[in-house]
Amino acid sequence: MVTKEKPKTGMYENVQNQFNKAADLMKLNPNVRKILSITNTEIVVNFPVKMDNGEVEVFKGYRVQHNNALGPYKGGLRFHPTVDIDSARALATWMTWKTSLAGLPYGGGKGGVEIDPSKYSQAELERITRRFTYALGDNIGPEHDIPAPDVNTNAQMMAWIADTYMSTKGPLERSKNQHVVIGKPVGSGGLEGRDRATGFGVVVNIKAWAERNGVSLKGKTFIVQGFGNVGYWASYFMQEEGAILVGVQDAKATYYNADGMDVATLYNHTKLHGGFLKGYEHAQEIDPKEFFGIECDICIPAALGNQITEENAGMIKASVIAEGANGPIDTAGEEILLDKGVHIIPDILCNAGGVIGSYFEWLQNRNGELWSLDEVMEKLEKKLREAHQKVHMTAETYKTDWRTAAYIQAISRIEMAYLQRGIFP
Template sequence: MAILTEELNSKTKKVLQKGMMDNVMEQFNRAANHINLHPNIRKILSITNNEIVIHFPVKMDNGDIEIFTGYRVQHNNALGPYKGGLRYHPTVDIDAARALAMWMTWKTSLAGLPYGGGKGGIQIDPSKYSQSELERITRRFTFALADNIGPEHDIPAPDVNTNSQTMAWIADTYMSTRPPAERSANQHVVTGKPAGSGGLEGRDRATGFGVYLSIKLWVQSQNDTLKDKRFMVQGFGNVGYWAAHFLEKEGAKLVAVQDAFGSIENQKGIHVETLFEYTKTNEGSIVNFPEALLIGKEDFFGVDCDIFIPAALGNQITKETAPKIKARLVAEGANGPTNVEGEQVLLKEGVAIIPDILCNSGGVIASYFEWLQNRNGELWHMEEVMNKLEKKLKSSYEAVSVYAQNEDVDMRTAAYCIAIKRIEKAYIQRGIFP
């Protein structure tokens, strides 16, 4: 996932992350009220299980020592090990990790996975560090986490500004700390690894594929097709690129893109692969792409289109930006891109929203497949992975769609209700120790 915003000052950052926590709690309480969640279980799910904050030193290339702060929040593990990404971004702090960890709990539960929710990362702008420095930072962070992660306890994955290389460093560092006889059995301590190092074929495109498939299923529910549908993407990283890739193959047309560096538009269409190749030669930026016009950051939200895919950071669709949106469908590729006030504006205007815990769940489902592959000593090929992924995603989408219709609620509330009820059932059946 690409960085969307420039480095934020501390005051702005606090407002942003506080908003994310407020959002997730309001969404949770709305669903909990709808299903009459047991008060005691509501108490448990309203807080996190564990919150880990680590300050650790790393030697830079010039010999100086720099101190970094890393986080790992473990929200709930009633259904299985904690599962969730690690992001490297200046906005990472304990409040952000709390909100994101809660979202992961609902996401894994909705997908029917044997996981709970966790999240974390390092408060850092990775663009300011060399590859060798990022490797040392990652390995030192992994060592500091020590026994707080593990293949049957807490399983990190890539997130904003982390990738398969990051996961390979984490896996290697973690396995190096285990007794020799146990090292090979701990390869699934992380998911999202390179295919040659225990990773899963297709993991790179899984989240974007899930976004695309969710959109396709919604369009089909409207007795329509994707052909000639105009869409725009906020964030042209892994999720945004792959979602656009699959949509374009179905005949849809990319008309606008925004990343950390700027916004571009071309109503005649932006060829996805051409733009992707351009970013490789332009330091990852879409700016000055010759086949589109540069537009203002705020103008981006008002671009005329059918589908909007926010696939960057949280709190992008607000009461200020939501009224500008002309799309009739918002498909949340990012985690928490729409705040509560922004959502109210969209729903009032009749804009449909495919919620993040459903729309971008392809990544964690593929992570589960990778975890199983490592755990069982198997090797799954691309076609098998994509078929299994599509089946799982369709099942989740249909469940949410039916629940929303039967209960006359929006799709986010429906998704939360299904996810929370599954966790509630586990607590009722097992009881509370002691």
């Protein structure tokens, strides 16, 4: 008899499960629940781009706008083979909760292009980015929907998006549209510190958790999945606190060193090897499946969604998981971890430093201001700690886990907006 493998839960199904759990517990207004359980707008574009060899390829791009009750849609664009309508819906919905929880005047949106960017030249990526921007047209805009960097996209790509979008406007309108996109290079209107904001926010949340539990991070061991922008900066700031990186994983390799790995050395290695860890000589390369079983105090998943599941959650030795990625734990995996007593700092709280930094850049562009790095980091930590404390209080009030508490806190703010304004007409 052949036993059928249990199908994995999709990202959007995970989001809906989490939403329904919170909505039930908080007794969410049924009319508001209907609105928040679906997306507002889903955009799919197919666009042609000429390659370096003269041939034309057609790419598929997405932008899902979940909700804008609190302000313009806000969220990243990723370039990855896994980008599809299901993941875009999930990520857009998470952005709605994240921006609300952080107290920002934004809603949630997300999207990207179904592509492996490593297969294309820099010139091709520029043409793909610009053509995708043009295809989206007025579905994005500085007061309507504001994209930002995400997986495999960066400040340079955001500059291309801004330039393309502004080029479609008349001369008098161009200067008013610089804040159509966030995460630009500093010289093109970007924010000092935006590059490290998400990773810094992960560590601020870990520090707040440690302080509340009377724990020192000095000497504590941690592992990081994903050594891109978020994983690197989270590791950097953890090392600054005296914590020791003992395990690291990316798409190409997994390394372990019980004595610890120097974050700067790892980073310099990736810069010389196409952004990947492969070939690092100061640690033992292990089977990728063993990563989450590494003995450690803190686990930081900072790669893609659905990495911790029913299959591997039982392996985890860490006492706290800080979600640097969006949706790294599926609902079945989370049940196992909570039963084990593992504390989970949920994504919409833990990695909110990026969207808060985006808000600061948007304000800076909108108001014609320039903020220093110290000013940015101080404002960022203050907002993150405020959100952390709200989730803690909500968890205590409802006697629930932190993810559900974070959802309740976020959804309550949106519910209030709908109840106060009413539903048109």
